[in-house]
Amino acid sequence: MMYSYYPGCTLKTKAQDLERFALISAQVLGIELAEQQDWQCCGAVYPLAEDEIAGKLSAVRSLAAAHSKGEKLITLCAACHHVIKRVNADMYSNEFVRKRVNNYLQLPKNYNGEAKVLHYLELLRDDVGFSKLAEQVRMPLTGRKIGAYYGCLLLRPSNVMNFDDAENPSILEDFITALGATAVKYPFRTECCGGYLTVNDQEANEMAANIINSAIGLEVEEILTACPLCKYNLEKELGTNTKVRIVYFTELLAEALAIK
Amino acid sequence: MIRVKITPNNKQSQLQYIREISGVNINKCIQCTKCSAGCPASARMDILPHEIIRLLQLGQVEKIFHSKSIWNCASCFVCTERCPRNIDIARLIEAIRLTIIRQPGKSKFKPDDVPGIIDDKMPQQVLVSGFRKYNR
Amino acid sequence: MDKTTVRMQQIALQTLANGEVDVILGWKKGDEWYDSYPVVINDINETAELIWDAFCVNNLSKYLITELKKNLRIGVFLKGCDSLAFNQLVIDNRIDSERVVIFGLPCPGMIDPQKVKHAGLNKGLLKVERTGDKIVFITKEGVKEYIGRSFDYDKCLNCRCPNPVVSKYMLSDAVTRTDEEQYFPDVTEIEKMPLEARYDYWTKQFSKCIKCYACRNICPLCSCETCVFDNIAAGVSSKADADCEQQFFHIIRAYHVAGRCVDCGECSRVCPVGIPLEKLNRKIIKDINQLYGDYTADTDIAKSPPLGTYKVDDFDPFDGSKQGGKK
Amino acid sequence: MPRIGAFVCWCGTNIAGTVDIEQVVQAVSEMSGIVYVKDYQYMCSEVGQNLVKTAIKEWQLERVIIASCSPRMHENTFRKAAKAAGLNPYLVEVANIREHCSWVHKNKEEATKKAIALIRAAVAKASLNTELIAKEIDVENRALVIGGGIAGIQTALDIAEAGYQVDVIEKSPSIGGKMAQIDKTFPTLDCSACILTPKMVDVASHPNINLYTYSEIESVNGFVGNFEVTIKQKARSVNLEKCTGCGICTEKCPSRKSKSEFDEGLRTRGAIYTPFPQAVPNVPVIDREHCLKFNTGKCGICEKLCPAGAIEFGQEDVLVTKKYGAVVVATGFDIIDLDKFGEYQYQNHPDVLTSLEFERLTNAAGPTAGKFIRPSNNKRPEKVVFIQCVGSRDVSSRGKSYCSKICCMYTAKQAMLIKDKYPDIEVYVFYIDVRTPGKNFDEFQRRAVEEYGVNYIKGMVGKIFPAGDKLIVHGVDSFTGDTLKIEADMVVLAAAAQAKPDAEVLGRKLAISTDTNNFFTEAHPKLRPVETHSAGIYLAGACQGPKDIPETVAQAGAAAAKVIGLLSKRKLVSNPCVSVVNEDLCNGCLSCLKICPYDAIAAKELATNNHGITSKRIVAKVNEALCQGCGGCTVACRPGAIDLKGFTNKQITAEVDALCH
Incomplete structure (x- = not known):
């Protein structure tokens, strides 16, 4: 099946692993990801103010491009996914935004939020299926205790993101189980890592510390994430501590598919 | 400490602005405090989210403008997700931030600050979002 | 003579003679090639005048209503579409099927005299004979043969039921149709129009109406003892020549046959000003099928009519719980 | 043109x-037919009604228009007044210029225009009104109570005591409802079982009460005084007459996987089971879904062991149809599913309980025999946290927008019960507001704080983080603005009350309405709180909205009083606004018969003579005793042969014409 694929800036620089493993895994799984031409930065954060239109334009360009090709738009970075999905919801249901964005962009055809945005994980769950994925695993990660870290951006607000149960999600655990590893649910797995606060406050990040301690408390050896920013914050807090390591979910995927 | 408070009316325009750009009806709040109770960043806040809404209801915007809380909100949307009254608190706090940084020279994070915080691992996503949240 | 006509005359003679029926409803030939008109006969000698040709378009089932009031038992010739109307009249309690003997006539389609005239074939025409899709035009000068259905009534081209669905005696072999017609092509066309254009279209059509009531009179299901439009006391009709009056008439009529219309197309056939009335009825049939599941008013008399019954899971556009009014 | 008088009410402002x-x-005085117009501040008052009566006599009025509130409110009032003045009451017509006009408009000019139009329509209709005479119908003097909880039990007992037959229908195998699950009741702390079980026995033994347990309503036909109800008695697989309740079968059943509904899933039960030892009737039922005999064909141990030979695997559902004069709906409530509140760890942690589970846990007859222990490790908790308003006052998609009303009191009760038995346990209650109106209620809650030292904290809990064998409760004290972390051993969630999931379906069968939350709607929130909009159908208990036991019992008594009042009448005055068939116009298609919800239309054979030839035809015939005047038939009739008296097609057309004027 053919999909439009939106990478985002960080995946081309500091988070190349996240993308690299996703792309080679997709090949093995028979998923065709065509990187969008001329994609632009999504803006990194979804503009929350009602009157901010400019910050939503680049997301709409990608959405409209995917829609015009009749393809689903696949995202990989949690932040890009959040922005694009929420902008799409605005284009679908918020007339104020829809009108202004279309007026500004003057696309060949007005865009009204018709495209379907899927995170790579949703693609694995809904279009591939975790049971099918499990069949493709060639090097099961048997015995490894892996804790999923969801963070904020994939889950909330759940009425827009519609990703999983925001308070008690299971998609990442199901993913880990499909790869043959042991999924450990630890209490802080949906708490915030501190996000961009790191530019404001360089002091100790107790938010990230809570997450790490909660995972270590349940003997988690690897923490799985889909977000470069989460990975950065958690690793920074971890410092030289080697009790646990932070990995992108795609890295484990490639490992289990024996293509890493 | 001044114990007697007079609800000021000269802040009405700022209050109105916050209401407009957030699209939030602050009168829906019943002060259940669930936002504050679940806030992962509350340890670094001098005024808790439910108190911010209460102060807005009372027109005490000045107190909020001088608080650390609005800069320490990580926009993690836990408050919005759990609010039993469907108040989008994350949006409200963003609106308060914008009310300040949209004024000339009030940006919180400036290009000059970058060298001081950057390290070789930092994804540029951090910087972009930092500028989006703290700079106009 | 046509085989079916022979069979027709035989069975009429036989059933009248042995007392199975008191009268026969059939067709006789008039003076013109296109004139085959309905008759009621009770005389065995008249049976030799009964005919079956490509112009027996008139539906005889409606005549049963008045004739059954006068006679005990009636034999009637019914084509596919006529038999559908027959069943609907049974559902409506308009006729007592116990006292009717049906002679079924599989029908290859009826010929539209207008189409013959447009083709210029009417000059000196004496007779038209049809066997299946072979049509023979007999004139003073000679004979012309055509294969195909180009002279059929439009309504016959869309026929979904050429064979009678109910009968005691079948007079010929069943007709098979291999060409798969799209069931509602004309309706789809109307549905594609924007609302305003649709409104304009119907306004224009109805404005042609001269309120002759031919559509109502021919309709096998417009069989009320007294039609509301003839009942002055009901106060629903006026003779004023205003567009709204005509629209009012046609819309009420469409609703009165909604869920009962057998799509025989007679209304459009007889309309002297050419209003495509069956389109309106077919739109309603299509909607009913979509909303309440396929229902053919006439093929199964045991089925309950969708507009006359209520089920808890019926489609209900006013039910807030399905629309977000109720949470 | 009849002589018409119009009376315009101000309804105050x-x-x-x-x-x-x-x-x-x-404007009204200029309408044709109007001979008299009068306005007054409160037309429904004695003075106002007298104005109407006097004018009818003095001006020889033949029709009366009352322009006032909805006819639902006062049509009867004015009909009575007209009757007293010698005018047929059905010659009165109400123009609703309040609900349909003044209450929905702000612009005075437009509202005035609309009021005039509404009155013009009423005048047009009234000129076509005819005198109607009401008839009498019989009343079946037996009542049906749907639901065997405390509401149904009390209603049934009150009606039965008055000497009328009552049938109680209960969905589950035993009566008792939620109250049977509860340990103690507020504000007196007496034992729930001690006050309920004797009543359950009374119901079972009362000569006037007939119990249908494990049964459901299949269909309801008819109308006030003459309901015809079909009851589905589900196959119990145990013979009610033969069973002695010895309990051998339930003890020996090898299938132990089913969760006990009565114990809120805190313990298991056999596939053949009695919900609880005090069940009425004390006869078990086989849960066929989990029974080995029904699933594999093997087993049948209960049948072999039963000394009374009461096990009947071959039983089938039985339909019983009976007639009733009145129906009381007392189907109760449920608590919401907490699956969506993942932050409180309800599905993930055994020590997070609902209040109802807590009741079972502290009940002497419960799964722990009243021993207060943590389900996770069977140890006594040291710190217990109660969280109120879980899903209540919650307008998001997860919760219910209303206040569940009972939680503040039962939480105080539960907290107090812990402190009473185990003073060393620390108890915290997180709340948004404490709402305790009611006799001795606030005093009760204050006792929890003042005497027992329960820690009430104004503020909600954000999230619970399990850590080791503790539950770390993250909350806020809104008074001090402090964030709190409490290391609790047990958390009790006061889940919102909600309507029964099948309330809407039952409502449709009964033709009574439900509100946006699926609670049944009362006829008037103030003046007719136990009646529904369908005459002869009444409401009792929490099926109408969250209620505590005292309120439920009071409403049950009120519903019973309404039923007794109805059944005590031998005859009811029927509504003369019934359908009538014009046989000349009727085709006999009987579309009317098919759609009539009251089975009030039948076919009739009519012999006609047409020029010496006699023929028969079918026409429709209305049974006036059954017709409820809904008017459905008039719409279905194509030739317009059927008409509703008082609302004839002509009258409606005249109204529409007048409005479009």
Whole structure:
């Protein structure tokens, strides 16, 4: 099946692993990801103010491009996914935004939020299926205790993101189980890592510390994430501590598919 | 400490602005405090989210403008997700931030600050979002 | 003579003679090639005048209503579409099927005299004979043969039921149709129009109406003892020549046959000003099928009519719980 | 043209505030047929009614228009007044210029215009009104109570005591409902079982009460005084007459996987089971879904062991149809599913309980025999946290927008019960507001704080983080603005009350309405709180909205009083606004018969003579005793042969014409 694929800036620089493993895994799984031409930065954060239109334009360009090709738009970075999905919801249901964005962009055809945005994980769950994925695993990660870290951006607000149960999600655990590893649910797995606060406050990040301690408390050896920013914050807090390591979910995927 | 408070009316325009750009009806709040109770960043806040809404209801915007809380909100949307009254608190706090940084020279994070915080691992996503949240 | 006509005359003679029926409803030939008109006969000698040709378009089932009031038992010739109307009249309690003997006539389609005239074939025409899709035009000068259905009534081209669905005696072999017609092509066309254009279209059509009531009179299901439009006391009709009056008439009529219309197309056939009335009825049939599941008013008399019954899971556009009014 | 008098009511400022009465009076006086117009502040008052009566006599009025509130409110009032003045009551017509006009408009000019139009329509209709005479119908003097909880039990007992037959129908295998699950009741702390079980026995033994347990309503037909109800008795697989309740079968059943509904899933039960030892009837039932005999064909141990030979695997559902004069709906409530509140760890942690589970846990007859222990490790908790308003006052998609009303009191009760038995346990209650109106209620809650030292914290809990064998509760004290972390051993969630999931379906069968939350709607929130909009159907208990036991019992008594009042009448005055068939126009298609919800239309054979030839035809015939005047038939009739008296097609057309004027 053919999909439009939106990478985002960080995946081309500091988070190349996240993308690299996703792309080679997709090949093995028979998923065709065509990187969008001329994609632009999504803006990194979804503009929350009602009157901010400019910050939503680049997301709409990608959405409209995917829609015009009749393809689903696949995202990989949690932040890009959040922005694009929420902008799409605005284009679908918020007339104020829809009108202004279309007026500004003057696309060949007005865009009204018709495209379907899927995170790579949703693609694995809904279009591939975790049971099918499990069949493709060639090097099961048997015995490894892996804790999923969801963070904020994939889950909330759940009425827009519609990703999983925001308070008690299971998609990442199901993913880990499909790869043959042991999924450990630890209490802080949906708490915030501190996000961009790191530019404001360089002091100790107790938010990230809570997450790490909660995972270590349940003997988690690897923490799985889909977000470069989460990975950065958690690793920074971890410092030289080697009790646990932070990995992108795609890295484990490639490992289990024996293509890493 | 001044114990007697007079609800000021000269802040009405700022209050109105916050209401407009957030699209939030602050009168829906019943002060259940669930936002504050679940806030992962509350340890670094001098005024808790439910108190911010209460102060807005009372027109005490000045107190909020001088608080650390609005800069320490990580926009993690836990408050919005759990609010039993469907108040989008994350949006409200963003609106308060914008009310300040949209004024000339009030940006919180400036290009000059970058060298001081950057390290070789930092994804540029951090910087972009930092500028989006703290700079106009 | 046509085989079916022979069979027709035989069975009429036989059933009248042995007392199975008191009268026969059939067709006789008039003076013109296109004139085959309905008759009621009770005389065995008249049976030799009964005919079956490509112009027996008139539906005889409606005549049963008045004739059954006068006679005990009636034999009637019914084509596919006529038999559908027959069943609907049974559902409506308009006729007592116990006292009717049906002679079924599989029908290859009826010929539209207008189409013959447009083709210029009417000059000196004496007779038209049809066997299946072979049509023979007999004139003073000679004979012309055509294969195909180009002279059929439009309504016959869309026929979904050429064979009678109910009968005691079948007079010929069943007709098979291999060409798969799209069931509602004309309706789809109307549905594609924007609302305003649709409104304009119907306004224009109805404005042609001269309120002759031919559509109502021919309709096998417009069989009320007294039609509301003839009942002055009901106060629903006026003779004023205003567009709204005509629209009012046609819309009420469409609703009165909604869920009962057998799509025989007679209304459009007889309309002297050419209003495509069956389109309106077919739109309603299509909607009913979509909303309440396929229902053919006439093929199964045991089925309950969708507009006359209520089920808890019926489609209900006013039910807030399905629309977000109720949470 | 009849002589028409019009009376325009101000309804204080309700109408006069938005409608220019003077202008209305002027306009009405110019309408044709009007011979008299009068306006007054409160037309429904004694003075107002007298104005109507006097005018009827003095002006020889033949029709009366009352322009006032909805006819639902006062049509009867004015009909009575007209009757007293010698006018047939059905010659009175109400123009609703309040609900349909003044209450929905702000612009006085437009509202005035609309009020005049509404009155014009009423005048047009009234000129076509005819005198109607009401008839009498019989009343079946037996009542049906749907639901065997405390509401149904009390209603049934009160009706039975008055000497009328009552059938109680209960969905589950035993009566008792939620109250049977509860340990103690507020505000007196007496034992729930001690006050409920004797009543359950009374129901079972009362000569006037007939119990249908494990049964459901299949269909309801008829109308006030004459309901015809079909009851589905589900196959119990145990013979009610033969069973002695010895309990051998339930003890020996090898299938132990089913969760006990009565114990809120805190313990398992056999596939053949009695919900609880005090069940009424004390006869078990086989849960066929989990029974080995039904699933594999093997087993049948209960049948072999039963000394009474009461096990009947071959039983089938039985349909019983009976007639009733009145119906009381007492189907109760449920608590919401907490699956969506993942932050409180309800599905993930055994020590997070609902309040109802807590009741079972502290109940002497419960799964722990009243021993207060943590389900996770069977140890006594040291710190217990209660969280109120879980899903209540919650307008998001997860919760219910209303206050569940009972939680503040039962939480105080539960907290107090812990402190009473185990003073060393620390108890915290997180709340948004404490709402305890009711006799001795606030005093009760204050006792929890003042005497027992329960820690009430104004603020909600954000999230619970399990850590080791503790539950770390993250909350806020809104008074101090402090964030709190409490290391609790047990958390009790006061889940919102909600309507029964099948309330809407039952409502449709009964033709009674439910509100946006699926609670049944009362006929009037103040003046007719136990009646529904369908005459002869009444409401008792929490099926109408969250209620505590005292309120439920009070409403049950009120519903019973309404039923007794109805059944005590031998005859009811029927509504004369019934359908009538014009046989000349009727085709006999019987579309009317098919759609009539009251089975009030039948076919009739009519012999006609047409020029010496006699023929028969079918026409429709209305049974006036059954017809409820809904008018459905008049719409289905194509030739317009059927008409509703008082609302004839002509009258409606005249109204529409007048409005479009």
